[in-house]
Amino acid sequence: MPTRQRAHFINSLSGFKSANLIGTQDVNGQTNLAIFSSVVHLGASPALVGFIMRPDNNDRHTLDNISMSKQYTINQVSADFYEKAHQTSARYPREKSEFDEVGLSTFHLDSINAPFVKESRLKYAVTLKEILPIPLNNTLFVIGEITDVICDQEVIENDGYIDIESLQTVSVSGLDSYHTSQRLSRLSYAKPNINPHEINDKLK
């Protein structure tokens, strides 16, 4: 397969992917924003999250900022700004901020050395813990600990589950397809020889 066709094909195989904007800044406060579809949950305690980065391309600005500041934000992409989120993947020069270029707004917390996306309805600050090299294809697995979560209280259900569908959080398939979701159901914790039942632990 030609390179581009192969990229579309192989990128489709893993299934639906998360859509997140990662916000960073350099020592001079120059902000950067980039979309990633590889953010993955690593564990709840400690609260760890990882993502894959290619140091040889556009991700470079994000990597340099994270390496220096040790902090970044992860911001879920929702249906009302997914086109702007996609546009952050264009190759802007280092001195341009993708926030300005695509028309998204920064939001800051005093204690966090990285910009949040104001428009994102579920976002969190992360402190870098480790960068694991993957020599097989020269990528990096960047792992951080979640320190501060910003989310509307009313979408957090009684058991802790966050109804990200109600936030219109999107998913990605392949390289460039964006999707909203339609819940089939939440299923009870699986036990041998008992069929799972639908659970409903709705909002307070």
Place this chain on the structure above:
Amino acid sequence: MPTRQRAHFINSLSGFKSANLIGTQDVNGQTNLAIFSSVVHLGASPALVGFIMRPDNNDRHTLDNISMSKQYTINQVSADFYEKAHQTSARYPREKSEFDEVGLSTFHLDSINAPFVKESRLKYAVTLKEILPIPLNNTLFVIGEITDVICDQEVIENDGYIDIESLQTVSVSGLDSYHTSQRLSRLSYAKPNINPHEINDKLK
């Protein structure tokens, strides 16, 4: 937060996750099937895919089989069998096959030392390349190379993109919520100062 509540909460933060069944077998041909929501695309050339595993729990059988056979299958979960897929997360004893217990069927290719899920409409064989330990929380990042893909030809678009929405592939949010999708659009490759447009590279 109490442990279980915290698990629901933190698991919701990464966004929508892929839903995949990983099929393995031991040297005696005893099959195992387990659902994972952490399968992530690593690169197209070589075609690499990774997933996170906790060696201290139910994942143990999958890990032991992969370590021995060096092969496994990844099978996308679709809406018509997501409850059965969820049920594979129950703690069955090693001598039981989840295929039998939850009511899914095996499918074999001669060259592959691992069972596919017959009901899955997009599945592939993977050869183990590396297991990267993540000491931060005692998990493993299992990386493999995709060798054989089984997929209906008619959902592969001209540019290589696979229309996984038309396969009714589901996504997961949190620990236990399953979702179908609704495409917003595919967007063109982003370039500075040009708004992305919708692309349509429909089926042959």
